[in-house]
Amino acid sequence: MDGTVLVADDDRTIRTVLTQALTRAGCKVHATSSLTTLMRWVGEGKGDLVISDVMMPDGNGLEALPEITEQRPSLPVIVISAQNTIMTAIQATEAEAYDYLPKPFDLPDLMKRAARALERKRVAPAPRRDEEGESAENDLPLVGRTASMQALYRLVARVMNTDLAVMINGESGTGKSLIAKSIHDFSDRRNLPFVTVTPADLANIDGPATILSRAKGGTILFDEVGDLDAEAQARIVRMLDSLTDDAPRIMATSQQDLSEKMESGIFRQDLFYRLGGVTISVPSLRERVEDIPLLTEHFLLRAERDGAPARQFSSDAMGTIRAYSWPGNVRQLENTVRRLVLTSPEEEISRADVEIVLGSQPEIGALMGGGDSDKLSASVAKHLRRYFDLHGGVLPPPGIYQRILREVELPLIEIALEATGGNQAKCADLLGINRNTLRKKVNDLDIRVTRRRKLM
Numbered sequence: 001m002d003g004t005v006l007v008a009d010d011d012r013t014i015r016t017v018l019t020q021a022l023t024r025a026g027c028k029v030h031a032t033s034s035l036t037t038l039m040r041w042v043g044e045g046k047g048d049l050v051i052s053d054v055m056m057p058d059g060n061g062l063e064a065l066p067e068i069t070e071q072r073p074s075l076p077v078i079v080i081s082a083q084n085t086i087m088t089a090i091q092a093t094e095a096e097a098y099d100y101l102p103k104p105f106d107l108p109d110l111m112k113r114a115a116r117a118l119e120r121k122r123v124a125p126a127p128r129r130d131e132e133g134e135s136a137e138n139d140l141p142l143v144g145r146t147a148s149m150q151a152l153y154r155l156v157a158r159v160m161n162t163d164l165a166v167m168i169n170g171e172s173g174t175g176k177s178l179i180a181k182s183i184h185d186f187s188d189r190r191n192l193p194f195v196t197v198t199p200a201d202l203a204n205i206d207g208p209a210t211i212l213s214r215a216k217g218g219t220i221l222f223d224e225v226g227d228l229d230a231e232a233q234a235r236i237v238r239m240l241d242s243l244t245d246d247a248p249r250i251m252a253t254s255q256q257d258l259s260e261k262m263e264s265g266i267f268r269q270d271l272f273y274r275l276g277g278v279t280i281s282v283p284s285l286r287e288r289v290e291d292i293p294l295l296t297e298h299f300l301l302r303a304e305r306d307g308a309p310a311r312q313f314s315s316d317a318m319g320t321i322r323a324y325s326w327p328g329n330v331r332q333l334e335n336t337v338r339r340l341v342l343t344s345p346e347e348e349i350s351r352a353d354v355e356i357v358l359g360s361q362p363e364i365g366a367l368m369g370g371g372d373s374d375k376l377s378a379s380v381a382k383h384l385r386r387y388f389d390l391h392g393g394v395l396p397p398p399g400i401y402q403r404i405l406r407e408v409e410l411p412l413i414e415i416a417l418e419a420t421g422g423n424q425a426k427c428a429d430l431l432g433i434n435r436n437t438l439r440k441k442v443n444d445l446d447i448r449v450t451r452r453r454k455l456m
Helices: 012-024 035-043 061-071 086-094 107-120 147-159 176-185 207-215 230-241 258-263 269-275 289-305 315-323 329-343 351-359 376-389 400-419 424-431 435-444
Strands: 004-008 028-032 049-053 077-081 099-102 166-169 194-197 219-222 249-254 278-281
Touching: 004 012, 004 035, 012 028, 012 107, 028 035, 035 049, 035 061, 049 061, 049 107, 061 077, 061 086, 077 107, 086 099, 086 147, 099 107, 099 147, 147 176, 147 278, 166 176, 176 194, 176 219, 176 249, 194 207, 207 219, 207 230, 230 269, 249 269, 258 269, 289 315, 289 329, 315 351, 329 351, 400 424, 400 435, 424 435
Parallel strands: 004 028, 004 049, 049 077, 077 099, 166 249, 166 278, 194 219, 219 249
Antiparallel strands: none
């Protein structure tokens, strides 16, 4: 790398790490803990790249970005922040930051982004927004420090002001419709209508025209589009084909695997590709367990703001919450926290309080697709999660890998032998393994082999 980098962060360790890494890479570095000093350097024309924290002792790095852009339009700014919410990513994008990274950041990743910024100097600025109205910032449960959520934030920020269709996939309760609404609310279309389409809206031939009339160039969301019947899908396709240049933006959500439904002929191929301009996959709560305490605190504060008594979780209670599988995802967690706030007699919510509430939770089908159409991997995953949950937050005994493999191998080989009439040569060929390997597995698994007429 070649260039001068201005680093602004009130954390001395971060300043030191970045200074050493950038210097080793060939850059000159000026580091400061003061936003005022950074702005003075920018005004003096110093620096080819800025790496800045958001919360500084003497100001807000995001609020300083418009002034940096005005003074030095070609100066790229990489924002780093410990405020790990979707709003930070959106605000950084709106303020024309070159890039955004959450803390703790991956140093090699930051160095790659810095190298690209120094090469390109500045990406084309995003369209400026008009005067922003009040938003539901505090009502968005789209918070998280995990890598999967940070990647989601950055993708949302990038697609926000484009016209591409957006498909949002994820299990029930993960916040798909909230993501769609946030994309609309912080885009250039925010002052136009946001229309969520229901099956009833597409029940008659005039439905698409009515929907377009309501949207008025804003955003149309087809919620759970995979549930729509063939006629409704056809009407959507005809509507999309008739759109003009001033058409509304199209988004859709689905908790089902639409590619499987398309391959089986249940979902139209032409609609699948029309809706898939950009695909955003929302992780389930069990895929981001590290975010559970953050979300829980968010819901506790929300409840208190709404007039509920102040509550906090004991460490044991939080451990139980983290160990739970949350088949209903963030929405189930929110409802559970709300119930615990109202029913727990003490200020500190105990593990016993949590177990009582979770013990009364109904079983919820969590996996995408649902029903008999689940893939084998989904069924195995469901079984394994239940196995881990039964240990009550304690890890199972060591050696689980071999135990699980044995559980899968045993019925597979038995059924394959049955299908080939006990002919081990044919069975080995069917399984795609060596005959000697099959014999060893038969002995190790204590499988009884009998020759009989094959079933297939």
